[in-house]
Amino acid sequence: MDKIPLLIIAGPTATGKSAVAVQVAKQLDGEVVSADSMLIYRRMDIGTAKPTLSEMEGIPHHLIDIVEPDANFTVAVYQKMARKTIAEIDRRGRLPILVGGTGFYIDAVIYDYDFGFSGINRELRDALKREAEEKGNEALYQKLREVDPRAAERIHVNDVKRIIRALEIYHQAGGSGSLSRRENKKEYPCYAKLFIGLSYNRDELYRRIEARVDKMINDGLVSEVAGLLNDGYHPGLTSMKGLGYKEIAGYLQNEYSLEEAVKLLKRNTRRFAKRQLTWFKRYSSIKWIDMEKYDTINNAADKILSFIRQEIALAGRKKKEKIPTEGTTCQNLK
Template sequence: MADLCNLPRMVAIGGPTATGKTALSVALAKEFGGEVINADSMQIYRGLDIGTAKPTAEERQGIPHHLMDFLPPEAPYSVADFTAAAAPLIEQLNSAGKLPIVTGGTGLYITSLMKGTAFAPEKTDPAIRARLQTEADEQGSAALYARLQQIDPAYAEKLHPNNLPRVIRALELFEATGRRMSEQQRAALAAEPPYRSLCICLTCRDRAELYRRIDRRVDSMLQNGVLEEAKLVYDNREIYRTAAQAIGYKEFFPYFAGEMPLNDCTNRLKQATRNYAKRQLTWFRHQADGVWLYVDEEPPARRAAELVRQFLQN
């Protein structure tokens, strides 16, 4: 068994959207000499700032943020890409005496990194993927999700039916190799974790307060110009495949198509974000060995700093 004292250290900050993960990560980075590694699957894209709630330069307060704002919106990106990029960063920061603070709401990214999930090189077949995408366009994503339920019910149960990129990837894997995604994920688990890690998860004790925070965030996004970003994604939806599926953009597509008033689209976005927050809560509660802090009871910075201090001293 590996000596935990000799493993690289990392702190992860997860939890649902609109709970203040960015502010906490910056505060901890300033106190403990850390740098942030982004674990949000949409904040990687350049030019998509408001709809992804990407922290501004002012909010980052001079703290380096890695794996953020570095890809064009048409580029695909997977959890395997994330772990392959984050692992050497964690090593480099540890070697430099810096504390890596992995922050974001994409639970799959954080837990795969903490557990040391080993992703085999992906064998992709562009022809199969293109055909599946065409089928989704013609038949709807529900048809492909139903097919995945038949082929790999264990993996389908983990996915939201509208998570079309992952549904297509799982179907593509099965067609190209005969392997089910659930089997591949089980085989990928490391025997021992590669890091000594502390996972802090933020949420609200009162679910209604979480939803109020989400509503305020959506209203702020509209004031800050999210419609312009959403129109960019809408106009380029054939090549911005990932962004076109992202919460924060696709809800406005009926408005641009003249099919729904803006207020109705805004309410749809608020509801979609609340539903996403519930899925984030479920993921982190089942996957991550996390310490939960409730931001509606007290500001989390003091308790989080105590946890990090104890973690670094042990």
């Protein structure tokens, strides 16, 4: 059976992934599959820098605006939806382009992760909840950092629900948690991948981040967050703990001034970008594009096209690598 050609465009926030992907898709008859854990939410547009219809330039985008902000959406659900979407794009004779900055989402697509191995331990879960209430979120988060630092990398200190779940998995996996997944991680066999990473030097990236935050404020981020709060989407939701939403929610709840909220958002986004870069640097196959060498988005897209021309699996979609179907689920995707 033929592998599905899959182009991946990743990198830290504010590196221009969405814009570059659109230009590449226009050249290659492609469709974008979002790998961003915040773009899944409806009504959360400004704080997520969600691409507008005009910015999409007619290119189909998938897995954006698929659930309400209070939905219980897991990476396991994302994995299933993303793989199904990629297969459907391929069946239409178009190129799937996986685009985003959520490294765990990308991993879920390209590796054979099984997210159903650990059930619910109600007794342990209740004990951890009590510990969070008595000692605070930071104490529970520190416990996770000590036993499973890789899980802590992708979970915010205030996301108690996910911290508890990660600790639950750690204990039920015999004290291995993320380590178990990493050591047993195998390539998902159904894709012929080309993995592109976009980057800027630190100073320029931070300048772009600060400019993006200023634009969000000018575009009405405060009103967007206020509308969500007024409609009952409380700050404890996973969606409302996303960058931009938790900081502005704090301002709206009179915890600090708007000026302080903006400073916090810029600082937290810089830290987030640093964690993203650390995550993506783990991929040995990634081909990095220094965006400062290209004066326009089109030129960066042209560089990606030059990489693609070097890859038989993606060059004109004329030659596809054959793989055995026995023991795989690829036949279920086609």
